[in-house]
Amino acid sequence: MNALYVICGVGVFALLAEVLNLKKWISNIALAGLIAAIAWIVFDWRSVSYRFQGMMYFDHVALAFTALILIVTFFWFWMAKDFFSSDEHITEKSALVLFVVAGAIMMVAFNNMAILFLGLEILSISLYVLAGSNKLSLFSTEASFKYFLMGSFATGFLLFGITLVYGATGSFNISVISNPAQGMMSVATATQGIPRFYFIGMLLMMVGLAFKISAVPFHLWAPDVYEGSPTPVTTFMLTVVKIAAFSAFVKIFSVTFSKYAPTLQLLEQGIMVATLVVANIAAVAQSNVKRMLAYSGVAQVGYLLLAFSSDSAKSAGIIFYYLAAYSAATLLAFTVIKIVEAQRGSASADKFKGLFKSNPLVGVAMAIAMFSLAGIPPLAGFFGKYLVFTLSVGSHFVGLTVLAVITSLIGVYYYFKPVVAMAQAGENKLSVSVPDRYLLILLMAINILIGIFPDLIRVI
């Protein structure tokens, strides 16, 4: 909870930095703020607390997801130094990023539908602006506009869902909603049982959140938005935003609507199968690595959904691990993409040619990132997939697991495209700045380390 205060404080401070002439220091201040927030979480780890009259609830699950978001943001600030190097709008951009983080924390720790909605909106509106922050690029503007339209549409669904559920139960509070029979307010519902629009509301919320986690068939905005946005913003959306959206999804459908988990299971499995199949096949056709990773970001949601739909009660820890592993690999991949894009003009696969010879460090980093995303041992991504498969096989969904295995083989095909390109004879050497070099090494170490010793981060 204190972490949220810190982040909001740093965000407001970032806005004021322009006035105080501290522009140059902003990203360092943000890094310091993030460290302070993470430290506070470590300090708060054992506590369980309700805040704001029970509207927010911090238990170790919420704290763990918050910590994950903060750590990923920390690395993101490190990676995205260039994003803040141009003179324009440094303060606005960094403040917006910090507000996204604040919104993300609210989505992780909400105990009340109003807070969920607030968090989601704080996060989304900041992102609409960030997506369009490269004003001179047509694609960036397109991304921003598309994201805004589709995002508002999804928010509409979610809000309508919340309203209907509120109508049925008379409360925004999760614990009341999860027990509709006791919480009912109106006389009509008390006599006639749970009204039908309670379930309609539940489904509408699923649609709204499926948009946000970009599950098929609600993913159509994702590739264009991810490709068009500036690369650092894409990274941010693929990692932090995905963590927040998915943890909200988990909380809604495994805690709030836990009573209806068996009914929802089939629906979730339908979405999961569609996500795995469509996203993985669509990714095969991409030649731009950034767009390919956009589809991969959708595809990875499929594996998360496989875990979640198999046994939602047991899945939180696995989803946490998977998201951490996925974020580590994505950050690593995008650090490389950023370097390549800046110096070779674009991120299409043939721009990666020759990297193994000219820049072994960058080449190996990209290979590790791709291998981890593809789920090759002993990297973190493999262990994530392994945990997912264990849960789904343990819940007797062997057929679905085999399907997931087949789609992850398709995944290998496209993840290996840049790897194959890197082995070909290619262009001249890239120059890699010292902070980038350290970041690459550190992220590689993380990808390997949490793969070999997964218990290090299996905190929930």
Next chain:
Amino acid sequence: MLTVVLIVLPFVAALLALRLPQQLAGRVAFLAALAELIVSVVVLFHFDKTGGLQFVFDKHWIDSLGISFSVGIDGISLLLVLLTTVLTPGIILTAWGDTSKPSSYFSLILAMQAALVGVFVAQDGFLFYLFWEMALIPIYFICLNWGGENRGKITLKFFIYTLTGSLLMLVALILLYVKTPGTHTFAIQALYEAGRSMDLPHQTFVFATMFLAFAIKMPVFPFHTWQPDTYTVAPVQGTMLLSAIMLKMGIYGVIRWLIPMVPLAVKEWGMIAIILSVIGIVYASCIAWVQKDFKRLVAYSSIAHVGLISAGTLTLNETGMQGAIIQMISHGVIVFGMFYIVEIVSARTHTREMNQLGGIRNVAPILATAFSVIMLGSVALPFTSGFVGEFLLINSLVHYQLWLGVVAGLTMILSVVYMFRAFQKTMLGETNTLTASVGDLTRQERFVLYPIVILIVLIGIYPQPLLDISATAVKNLLSVYLDVRFL
């Protein structure tokens, strides 16, 4: 503890070699491989032939999931570890002085060795899977970075093919894991128990997925289509690693992880697997017959020989199993020598087209002699190592089913046909302009090939020590089939 040394030593050496300049890296890699060989020989001398699993090291690794770092060596493991440690120094030596191979190349070979040894000694399902996959990564990069034409596509096909099998195997292992009692575990004995207690449909699923993984690795017809391309496109050290050692992972998998795990399904479906293997023998031999490319010919011959091993293994009798094990060793040694001969010839003439070669014997007699011995081993002439294994295997197949044995026996005849044809086309005949300048074996090449030739003859004349090493382990593994519950 020695087992852990066997895994860790090449791995540490691999990291070390990465930081050294090319010349030195080759030397250090070779020394490390020699040290590894010495350790494995020490293990051999301390090995108790009558005992079961020895040199056990068992430590909890990921406690919450019942995964432990559990390794140990029994007779079967020991022979395959020895095969790995004997051949790796040779493989490294063949890359010496090749300036196109930087230090990372040696590093990858050593990493490969660590993973291969790991596969052969793992006593924990998860660990086995981990090493199984980790063996794939170095070889993938060896082929990708230093392979021939069109390597990107071919190596990717190879990777996806093998990964298909292994991911399905992972699902099977997880299925067994969730069937273990209590807080689940991956310990091999617990997995055996879990597998044996399953009903036939479940066992069939496990059998199908795991056999697919192993069949792709070996490869057994019709899962072999990645193999000729990959063998041909890989640099010679890669081909040696793939054919001499890595494909043994598949057969080892059948022996260690399939046969004792799901006895009902092996009894039920083993026949089909044997028939596939036998089809593969004849099919691959016929294709080898018409090959124009020397390296491809050897690649196809490898499919034929491995088909016989896989068929013999699944007959589930002691003769077949022992034959399979000795033939694994023999095939590893022979195919290593064979690919090296191919490499020597093609490096000097810059072609692998057999029609363009000829008359090499006139200019390089030692090369031709070495080739002839290796070839005789390959066609299973008595008093060569190939004969012992193939005789035992065909013997067991005849006992299993007469006609299958007869068809499988064709391998001896067919291999003579294509191998002698290759020998004739390359070594005999008139020396032409291309082959006139072929020099005889250099000292480095002799240093590699002489031990191979000696080994082929030695194992052929006196195979008993090798058979003794694996006898107890084979009995232990097959004991489940003597248990009335499973008959």
